[in-house]
Amino acid sequence: MKYLVFAGLILTAAACNQRKSSQYTEAAQPGAKDLHTxxxxxxxxxxxxxxxxxxxxxxxxxxxxxxxxxxxxxxxxxxxxxxxxxxxxxxxxxxxxxxxxxxxxxxxxxxxxxxxxxxxxxxxxxxxxxxSNATALQWLEPSQTLGKQHPFLYTQSESIxxxxxxxxxxxxxxxxxxxxxxxxxxxxxxxxxxxxxxxxxxxxxxxxxxxxxxxAYLMALAVGDIGFKAIDARTGVYAEPAMLEKAHNEFAEVGKMVTTAEGLYGPYRWGRYDVLVLPPGFPLGGMENPRLTFATPTIIAGDRSLVSLIAHELAHSWSGNLVTNATWEDFWLNEGFTVYFERRIMEAMMGADYADMLWELGYQDLEGTVTELGTDSRDTWLKLDLKGRDPDEGLTDIAYEKGAHFLRRIEETAGRAKIDTFLRHYFDSHAFQTMNTEQFLQYLNAKLLNGDTTKVNVNEWVYGPGIPEDCPRAKQKLFSKVDEARKQFLENGQLPNAEWSSHEWLHFLRKMPRPLTMQQMTALDNAFHFTQTGNSEVADLWFIMAVAAEYTPAYPAMEQFLSQVGRRKFLTPLYTEMMKTPKGREMAIRIYGKYKQNYHPLAQESLGKLIK
The missing domain is CATH 2.60.40.1730 (tricorn interacting facor f3 domain)
Known part of the structure; x- marks a missing residue:
């Protein structure tokens, strides 16, 4: 599942914390009870x-x-x-x-x-x-769908x-x-x-x-005006009829993704792999419901630039769906493995330079989450403590990015061939079973690290806060050029002259100071048309910058964006930015009051606490 509530913020650097790994230990509890059932x-x-x-x-x-x-x-x-x-x-x-x-x-x-x-x-x-208030159910009136003719229902069962x-x-x-x-x-x-x-x-x-x-969290139902179009013999796409051709074109490589994933970590065991593109109110990027990924329409960019999200949900067919975290305190075993697997799929399909951009953007998300939660926060451990708490509180980039970078650190230490053999055997030997953190660490120690857990500072990664000092960083081959272009723009107003991917544009904008001047915002918008972009990732970040700079030419498009998009990854940081000033707060209250019924109950719950 792509939650990533903290993603999309302009991120500040968080220094790697130096600490002794021996400080963080926890007794193994292979039979630990699930506190949430x-x-x-x-x-x-x-x-x-x-x-x-x-x-x-x-x-x-x-x-x-x-x-x-x-x-x-x-x-x-x-x-x-x-x-x-x-x-x-x-x-x-x-x-x-x-x-x-x-x-x-x-x-x-x-x-x-x-x-x-x-x-x-x-x-x-x-x-x-x-x-009448079933959290898992979102009932959409015809006016809230793309076709405007029929109602729609979908479920979201994760986490409880x-x-x-x-x-x-x-x-x-x-x-x-x-x-x-x-x-x-x-x-x-x-x-x-x-x-x-x-x-x-x-x-x-x-x-x-x-x-x-x-x-149970993988039980899912959708009902509506839905059509189907095959991609190949075992993959296809479902969507509202008006979205079907766009979605089919966007997901044309999904069959190849499945084959690529199988080449990495073994056979796909669920029969078909199809994707359902939901109406805009869906609060997540995607949900890995077996055989049928639920996906947000915000990944339909027209140029297949955001399909790494589908690679993520597909990877869940191994990590999460096939081998499942025993409790929500072990959530990193689900999402950390999946992010690592996702990036290996994208590297195999798009090359190492492309994957390096994903790794670096993920590292920035991790820095931002650690800064938000606090560098010494217990919530930045991989093994969570959710006693008496809603498990949704653990759905942050810690599980996703710290978990993935932990596996990458293991890859650096053991070598890619060995970790690939290890993961293939892990999925095969634990298929359709559950796993908790302590059981996994015992398995890791026995099958790969051979008793020397200090090679990768296991205790520090799993039972320690913040970002470990041995956290890997991706090569900056493409992003270093973006950094230079940003520098030239800020120093002398020189605009980039390059055909960039959405990841490069995200890196370019994320590292901009906030706020930019009106002149700088206008120059960027006139040259690259960010206000009208069809890429939701870039659009959300641009609108955050627009609010900070009070760049009012972007406001009508921003309101339209907020009327149509229900993905919490985009809503939370954008409304958070608006709430920082009296003018922005007034705008946030007005827009939220106007469109909140378009948002899923989960999004309404979190935004309702923010917008007061």
């Missing part, structure tokens, strides 16, 4: 979920049956499941009515559902309905939001298979993170099957 899936095995649900766009509810096949070898007398805001109509166990109960709602975690069972109980049927639309054991280390029957209004298409049809059903009834076990 109220279920007892560690006692009762949830083997399979059958869903039979209906989607009601008028009432904004999903209702129906969740049928769990269980194995209760422990002899537990009660099955506990996670719910949040669900209405439970009735429950049966092996066909007999059960007297279920719901505990009082706990902050963040919701209400535990309690169902009496016996040692030989096998089938638990739960008839339920979602609540599956429980807002399915009664389940909602933890990343709890895997199960599922099938589903979903009824939607006739004329609309339904898709899930499972085997999907490529055509609309005349009846409005769709059937799905996921034979590989997945955790």
């Amino acid at each position: 109220l279920s007892n899936a560690d006692s009762i095995h949830l083997q399979h979920l059958h869903l039979d649900i209906a989607v009601d766009f008028n009432a904004h509810t999903i209702s129906g049956l969740a049928a769990w096949t269980i194995s209760n070898k422990s002899g537990a007398t009660v099955l506990h499941l996670d719910t949040r805001g669900l209405s439970i109509d009735s429950v049966t166990v092996d066909g007999r009515k059960a007297d279920h109960s719901l505990d009082a709602a706990a902050p963040m975690l919701g209400s535990r559902l309690n169902i009496p069972v016996e040692a030989d109980s096998r089938l638990v049927n739960i008839w339920y309905k979602t609540g 939001y599956a429980r807002t639309w399915i009664p389940c054991a909602d933890g990343p280390g709890i895997r199960f298979t599922y099938d589903a029957r979903v009824t939607v209004p006739k004329g609309l298409m339904a898709l899930m993170s499972a085997e999907n049809t490529q055509q609309r059903s005349d009846s409005g009834i769709y059937h799905f099957k996921m034979e590989q076990p997945v955790p």
Whole structure:
């Protein structure tokens, strides 16, 4: 998942912290409990979920049956499941009515559902309905879609939001298979993170099957006016009809990406790999739902310049989906591995110089996050401490970039051939299993480092704050030329004369002082048309600069951008910049009040705390 809330800010350098690695140790806890599930899936095995649900766009509810096949070898007398805001109509166990109960709602975690069972109980049927404020669900009116004719629904279950639309054991280390029957209004298409049809059903009834076990956070559903176009025999793109051709052209290399990834770390094990381009309100860059990545339309730049995000979501088919972090405190095992894998894919496809730009931009994001959180903050450890906290608080660039740079440091020490062999064996030997930090470090020590963990300062990376002193940096071959061009512009107004990629433009703008003068902003805009760019990454950064400089010619385009884009990576830094001055604050309150209904509930929650 591409969250990266801190990305997009103008970043200041954060010095590498020097500290003794022996200072940071933590006892191994291979059986550490998931603090964010109220279920007892560690006692009762949830083997399979059958869903039979209906989607009601008028009432904004999903209702129906969740049928769990269980194995209760422990002899537990009660099955506990996670719910949040669900209405439970009735429950049966092996066909007999059960007297279920719901505990009082706990902050963040919701209400535990309690169902009496016996040692030989096998089938638990739960008839339920979602609540009016289900965090996982975004209901879009026709006016909020590209086609403007039909409503749209999509889910976002990560991190602990599956429980807002399915009664389940909602933890990343709890895997199960599922099938589903979903009824939607006739004329609309339904898709899930499972085997999907490529055509609309005349009846409005769709059937799905996921034979590989997945955790609840990878359960996904989308319903709307959706078309499909194949890329090759096992990849394709879904999108609203008006977006389908653009998306298909943008993702033309996805089939090659899958083959490239397989060449690095082994076979793709999920059958098809398709991408669904969602309406603009989607709060993330992408979500790695198995077989069907959910993607933001903000990566449709027209020149395939932002498709490294698809490489990221594809890489999750190995790191995250295939081998999954046991708890949200081990989130870096998901995202750090995926960023590393993503950049290896892009290097194989685009060359080392291209990948070096991605690594450097990522390092800048890491610096900015460490500066934001504090160089000594516990939240800058790779192994998180989320006791009593929302796991979303751990979704920062620490997991992504510090995790990826840790693996790159291991690559530098052990050599690329050895780390590639190690990772290939890691994915193969732990496929469809979970992994926590301590288990991984033991495996790393045994299979690659051979007992010498000081080679890469493992304790400092995993159990220490900030950026370790041995953090690798990418070569600056292309960016050094950008740095010189920026210097010339700032000293004598000389404009760059180069055909740059979006990554080079990002580096050029990120390192600009803030604010620029009106004359400098005007010169850049007249020459390179940043205000009207179709590249969302560049646009967001330019609008931040425009707010800082009070460059009012960019304001109409900025408001249009904020009316159409729901990605938190862009919204958070831009609204943050506006809130720094009285004029900007007034503008932020007005724009947010006007367009907040276009944003996902997750984005509304975080922005609501910011814009007061």
